Amino acid sequence: MRVSDIIIGVILLSQTTVGALGNTFLVYHYLLLYFKGCKLKFTDWILQHLIVANFLTLLCRGVPSMVSVFGLQDFLNDFGCKLTFCLHRIGRGMSxxxxxxxxxxxxxxxxxxxxxxxxxxxxxxxFIASAVYMSWILSVIVNIAFPMYMTARGKNLNITSLKNFEYCFSIRHSSALDIFYAVLHSTPDAMFMLMMLWSSGYMVCILYRHKKRMKRIHKSNFSFRSSPEFRATKAILFLVSTFVFFYTISCILQTNNSIMFNPDSFMVKLSSVFSACFPAVSPFLVITH
Structure with a gap:
């Protein structure tokens, strides 16, 4: 086993363990509030869907990649490969x-x-609650055909016609078809990303204008900085900026691996690392804010 594989394996193990603990703590926190009869905010309801998406990503991408890096590559059968890749894509879309x-x-x-x-x-x-439920349905529809091209390792497989993704294989298509599938699966994500950046930019403009307005009113005793709206906005902006950073790198790596005729083993493993970064970090951003 190479030194780079050991390092990536340790990183994936740390991400999976820490991420699972952080998301489990949030689940326990919300269950405790539920049984106490506390009324949750709507943002908490959205965060609960994000927690589910985090678990899907960690369990269906982080765990198999970690096991594969440490040398056990034939632990999934054909159904397991199709299921893990499908659930990971759904969790990624919902994230x-x-x-x-x-x-x-x-x-x-x-x-x-x-x-x-x-x-x-x-x-x-x-409106947003309906959109969240609809996004679950659309994520399943968009990714339902994705596992058709995934298969497990087997003795009778023609390796030259398959792409190696460490613990599973993918049927190799023409370059034009690979680019078409990459664009097809990236289009919904690009639309959500643009909405996210637009709303974040809008919030930054509101906070900036309010800050300038408050400077002019010297006698006002109201502090918007101490208001719950300001704290929530600052926390969400921090969460969004972290997501955009990790997701952009992950998207570039995954698109590169899907388009390449023979993906590099290190790039495939690095893609798994960045895919698990946000699900591992996000629960602690929520907890600290």
């Missing part, structure tokens, strides 16, 4: 959509009363 809806909802919440979004404030939880 970006949940983070996007969290950002959009907070942007609507802190929008000024004179804004055109004022009428949406009362109805935004209904």
């Amino acid at each position: 970006i959509s949940s983070t996007c809806f969290l950002s959009v909802f907070q942007a609507i919440t802190i929008s000024p009363k004179v804004s055109r979004w004022t009428q949406l404030k009362a109805k935004s939880p209904i």
Whole structure:
């Protein structure tokens, strides 16, 4: 086993362990609040969907990659390969959509009363809740055909016609078809990313204008910095910026691996590392904020 494999294996083990503990703590926290009869905020409801997406990503991408890096590569059968890749794709899609809806909802919440979004404030939880459920359905539909091209290792397989993804194989297509599938699966994610960046930019503009306005009112005793809206907005902006950073690198690596005729083994492992970064880090961002 190479030194690079050992390092990546340790990183994946640490990510999976720490991420599982962090997300489990959040599950315990919300269950405790539920049994106490506490009323949760709508942002907490969106975060619960994000927690489910984090578990899917860690269990269906982080764990198999970690086991494969440490030398056990034939531990999944054909059904296991198809299931893990499908669930990982669904969890990945829900991770970006949940983070996007969290950002959009907070942007609507802190929008000024004179804004055109004022009428949406009362109805935004209904609209966004419907969008979250719809995104689960769309994520399943978009990725349902993805496992058809995945297969487990086998003695009778023609390796030259398959792409090696460490613990599973993928049927090799033409370059044009690989690019088409890469664009097809990236389009919904790109739309969510643009919505996320737009809503985050909108929140930054609101906070900047409010800060300038407060400087002019010297006699005002109101501190927007201490308000729950400001703290929630700052936390969500921090969560979104972390997601964009890790997701962008992960997307570049995954697109590169899907387009390449023979993906490099190190790049495949590195893609698994960055795919597990946000699910491992995000629960601690939520806890600290």
